[in-house]
């Protein structure tokens with residue numbers, strides 16, 4: 013057991029995967045000598061060599077596209093995209109090639125690669141550094157999507173993604189990179205694609221992922237003071253989504269609030285709301301409610317707090333749910 | 337820094353142009369000398385003023401960021417000649433597409449320093465009015481603006497052609513467009529497409545690359561085996577490699593390119609070889625990836641110092657001039673600081689108005705929801721206030 017930040021847990025997870033499998037290699041901008049702008053790959057170039065930690069030229073399509081070739085060739089490439097908003101030069105490669113090569117070849121070629129994308133806001137930065145584009149990728153068949161909310165998951169999910177024979181995108185909650193937690197290097201938390209009930213409750217369920225998980229937990233604590241028992245689910249995987257765990261919880265609590273940083277419109281909250289309504293309609297005491305950002309481009313830092321859902325917005329949604 | 341050798345590499349044979357050498361002495365260059373011959377000492381003093389103003393504001397930017405007054409600052413130190421020298425020869429009617437470090441370009445275009453700081457203070461996504469200064473907002477997604485510049489230039493050509501065809505040709509010089517980007521951005525795929533389109537449509541666009549040797553921590557050697565100007569030939573247009581710390585060379589190369597564009601013989605690429613003397617941004621720590629020795633070497637090639645020596649030794653400009661300029665720049669920086677500190681934060685609700693040109697039902701609904709939600713807080717605060725008053729009374 014070690015106490016690590018989320019960022020250092022990812023470093024440790026990557027290092028272990030590289031130790032155990034010589035075919036694992038990292039590609040990205042500034043990931044070598046600098047160790048990445050968030051220092052997530054710090055020390056890995058010195059330890060594993062420039063042939064396994066590639067400080068690439070600047071080109072996201074280049075990073076992801078060459079990783080496809082490397083993966084087909086038998087490597088396990090891990091691509092780093094520097095910030096969420098810079099994923100899009102690689103959008104073509106990710107959605108038309110990474111996601112589809114296996115289906116195109118009727119299973120003859122696999123693309124076992126990992127794409128790490130630091131995502132989410134409230135870091136007080138300029139445009140393109142604070143986005144939550146997970147729904148754009150979840151909508152594309154052929155990709156798996158993970159998002160850790162804590163150090164233990166961060167450590168293991170990197171390794172599980174690398175070991176997976178399908179392409180996996182890991183959305184890393186950059187504003188939680190410094191969040192510390194216990195990492196158990198011996199015992200894996202199990203299936204990375206399963207959701208986790210991280211706080212039990214009986215009156216309502218809050219589903220969150222990545223950077224919003226601590227907010228959801230804070231909401232459960234605050235609700236407790238008002239005598240409400242709120243269950244919190246950390247979704248962990250955004251493709252596939254573990255609807256069984258969510259549905260089972262809602263059958264018990266009768267109420268569901270989904271909170272994410274991404275805009276509400278067209279966000280994954282809508283998909284969860286629809287599935288749960290289909291599966292547990294007669295258990296619902298209130299409509300499923302969503303808390304997300306507005307249908308606006310991510311705003312300048314001075315007003316980002318108004319855009320991203322916070323504790324108050326989650327509590328307000330819970331109040332509305334209880335009011336039915 | 338890693339050295340890279342490549343078996344089978346084909347070296348570039350491009351000339352590196354220079355008019356003002358490292359000692360501030362004017363050198364002859366067969367291609368470019370004619371384009372700098374008529375520059376007066378007053379004009380040189382203007383260029384000096386612009387370069388030093390940019391540096392002074394840049395220093396103030398870093399200090400404001402350190403004091404928590406900006407969310408980020410992007411230093412331009414070292415690139416003053418490349419920036420001022422390339423924008424100074426443009427006409428106000430020439431459209432400029434900057435990247436994100438082109439503060440000296442913006443100031444030369446008339447953007448007040450405080451206006452530019454709105455972006456870095458996290459108050460605005462753009463900063464200035466692009467139409468007022470004929471200057472696109474900064475583009476952070478590397479290379480994206482190069483395509484926009486090409487399209488804008490295509491439009492300018494089409495307009496001119498249409499006016500000619502209709503028998504009422506446009507007055508004045510044909511417009512030119514400049515797309516600024518870095519050595520790092522030059523390797524993004526979109527930049528390739530921009531060059532292909534520009535070549536196909538003879539777009540009057542100048543691709544102006546500031547090769548400052550670094551893309552955050554990635555050295556130039558990772559981006560290219562050869563000077564970037566070499567690439568132009570592959571697309572079938574002219575590429576010039578110029579000492580980017582030489583204000584005369586940059587002015588002359590830009591004038592040469594703009595003339596060509598106005599004759600309808602574009603595009604042109606200029607690679608200005610310069611150096612990012614500071615950090616990538618205030619969030620960066622260059623000691624992690626580059627040697628002090630390299631910084632010192634480039635320190636001796638400082639573009640401002642070179643022009644100062646030239647003004648002093650060749651044109652006998654006296655110390656009073658330099659002192660006055662420094663004092664004026666200090667005053668501008670002080671005023672900018674005061675303006676920045678006095679800026680009030682934007683209203684979030686205004687964000688709902690800027691997204692669509694025409695009414696959008698979802699945005700309208702969410703705007704109303706937001707206001708409702710905020711009103712809920714005000715109501716709560718009021719009731720708390722009255723409670724506490726009740727207790728006090």
Ligand SMILES: Cc1ncc(C[n+]2csc(CCOP(=O)(O)OP(=O)(O)O)c2C)c(N)n1
Nearest residue numbers: 098437476477478518519520521550551552
């Ligand atoms: C598409 C994209 N990828 C990554 C980034 C992150 N990033 C910002 S600046 C930069 C380096 C750019 O270097 P260069 O083009 O040489 O310009 P310079 O910063 O040296 O002026 C990087 C990688 C980005 N802004 N856009």
Ligand SMILES: [Mg+2]
Nearest residue numbers: 518519550551
């Ligand atoms: Mg550069």
